[in-house]
Amino acid sequence: MIVAETQQNTSYKLPPSGLVLGSLVRILDLGTQKVTWQGAIKMQRKVMFTFELHGDGYAMEDGKPMVQSKRYTLSLNQQSGLRADLESWAGKGLTEPQLKGFNLKDLLGKWAYLNLTHTERDGKTYCNIMGLNPVPSSVVKAGFPDIENPFVYLNLQEYDRAVFESLSDGLKKVIMESAEWQNCNGVVNNSIEDDPIPF
Numbered sequence: 001m002i003v004a005e006t007q008q009n010t011s012y013k014l015p016p017s018g019l020v021l022g023s024l025v026r027i028l029d030l031g032t033q034k035v036t037w038q039g040a041i042k043m044q045r046k047v048m049f050t051f052e053l054h055g056d057g058y059a060m061e062d063g064k065p066m067v068q069s070k071r072y073t074l075s076l077n078q079q080s081g082l083r084a085d086l087e088s089w090a091g092k093g094l095t096e097p098q099l100k101g102f103n104l105k106d107l108l109g110k111w112a113y114l115n116l117t118h119t120e121r122d123g124k125t126y127c128n129i130m131g132l133n134p135v136p137s138s139v140v141k142a143g144f145p146d147i148e149n150p151f152v153y154l155n156l157q158e159y160d161r162a163v164f165e166s167l168s169d170g171l172k173k174v175i176m177e178s179a180e181w182q183n184c185n186g187v188v189n190n191s192i193e194d195d196p197i198p199f
Helices: 081-090 096-100 137-142 161-165 169-176 179-184
Strands: 018-037 040-054 067-073 111-121 124-133 152-154
Touching (some): 067 124
Parallel strands (some): 018 152
16 A cells, blocks of 8 residues: 655646546656755655546546546655645544554545645746645535546555556656665666655
């Protein structure tokens, strides 16, 4: 089990900013990635969540629901972004057993209200998930829309080649940079250093 920056293609229609209902349809173990942290290059284990969005204005031109992703450092330390979002999503703090080992796969198909914002950088507009919130009981009682995207779960500790091959070339390229993927596939890369840091 997986124990616990949004990038937007400029040719892809941006989801509107604001609160939107979404279901978690994809969890990807990105492995250990190089990250620039306060001017220094560090190695951090990353995971990516992808939500299917439902609401007025959140459909693509072909009528299919938009999706939005967010990457996290795989950590449940006190100040980690993953822990903050999980606790905000649940509407309460994580329990001690959950902090010792949270199986992220259990979140697949769960619904949340996502807070989406737009930011400008280098002349481009990006959409970001700024937070996750619980779904109000009135929405739960009314019922959820059908989920159209298949659930996808990739765990590099229990590597599934078919799942990996189903991903986009861009995501595969990112994952292939990780020591975990390279270990699964017999690739020797001495350039990746073992230098973990807190979130």
